[in-house]
Amino acid sequence: MKEKRSPRTGKWGLMLIGALLLGSQAGCHFEGGWIGSVLAAEPAGPEDADDLDPLQIGIPPSGSPAESPATETPEGGAPVPAKLGPPGGGAPPPVSTTAPDPSPPPAASPDPGPVATKPPSEPSPPTKPPAAAKPEKPAPSKKERKVLALTFDDGPDGKYTPQVLDILKEYGVKATFFVVGTQVEKNPDTMKRILKEGHDIGNHSWSHADLTKLSGQALADQIDRTQKAVEKATGGYTPDLVRAPYGSVSKPLLDYVHEKELHHVLWTVDPRDWAGTSVSAMRANIRKHARPGGVILLHSFGGKKDALEHTIELLPIIIQDLKKAGYEFVTIDDMIDSQTANSSVIK
CATH class of the missing domain: 3.20.20.370 (Glycoside hydrolase/deacetylase)
Structure with a gap:
């Protein structure tokens, strides 16, 4: 491995150290170049180490054996540790190797307001047969001339x-x-x-x-x-x-x-x-x-x-x-x- 890093590593660095420790206890071999590149990508912060709980980085409490995670071997390369999950099972959070995007979130588009929807049409009443035509009334006669x-x-x-x-x-x-x-x-x-x-x-x-x-x-x-x-x-x-x-x-x-x-x-x-x-x-x-x-x-x-x-x-x-x-x-x-x-x- 290359030279050790200062304990003042970043949050993501601590998480990877935890993963390394778990892997070493399970007898897994890691390439130093891969670890170094990851550690070097995250700058150290004075507050990171103090804020993390050991359980959050995957370090088991003393006396508690860690369950060995499965490893995947990419084609033509060294084995890669499987994604770690939180204690007690469940899907682990994804590990990012890049810094978060500092750009502000996109502005929310204006609310277009309620969209008019056509009310559900009521069923048509049954068609009635046409009513019989009323007999025409005789036209009123003109006033009779006297x-x-x-x-x-x-x-x-x-x-x-x-x-x-x-x-x-x-x-x-x-x-x-x-x-x-x-x-x-x-x-x-x-x-x-x-x-x-x-x-x-x-x-x-x-x-x-x-x-x-x-x-x-x-x-x-x-x-x-x-x-x-x-x-x-x-x-x-x-x-x-x-x-x-x-x-x-x-x-x-x-x-x-x-x-x-x-x-x-x-x-x-x-x-x-x-x-x-x-x-x-x-x-x-x-x-x-x-x-x-x-x-x-x-x-x-x-x-x-x-x-x-x-x-x-x-x-x-x-x-x-x-x-x-x-x-x-x-x-x-x-x-x-x-x-x-x-x-x-x-x-």
């Missing part, structure tokens, strides 16, 4: 028809006049006024005949002659409405009317003004039976003697009554165009 049509038959004449026109004009009401052909020829000026003031005109036959008793050419003449008379008196207007006298309708009549692309018109309220009915009775009748889309039957010529005096008296009263009840007055053509007429009226 419309009425005033109609006047059997004119025109030179006495009552002008009075009717005056009242209608005063109250701003439009009406429909179903005229008789023979009366049209006698009163062309009244016909012109009817049309000029915005009223509607319908065909009420040529001679006020019962059309259910006619057919063929006789029936056709009752309609056609009146059409021509109105056209002549008004300067070109041709009615598209027909009302049979007495409301008497037959299949041949309707067939002919439809062939000519005309509309047959009946009524829903008949106060029987032609019969001389009192004003109060006619007023009550009309107020009771008036309905939206209804048609009121009155006259501007004919009937019993002086019967239409009651009609002239009634007309302004009933117009005011029905307006207060929320009704508006329209012509038959207006009803057809707006589809507001009672379905039983237009044929």
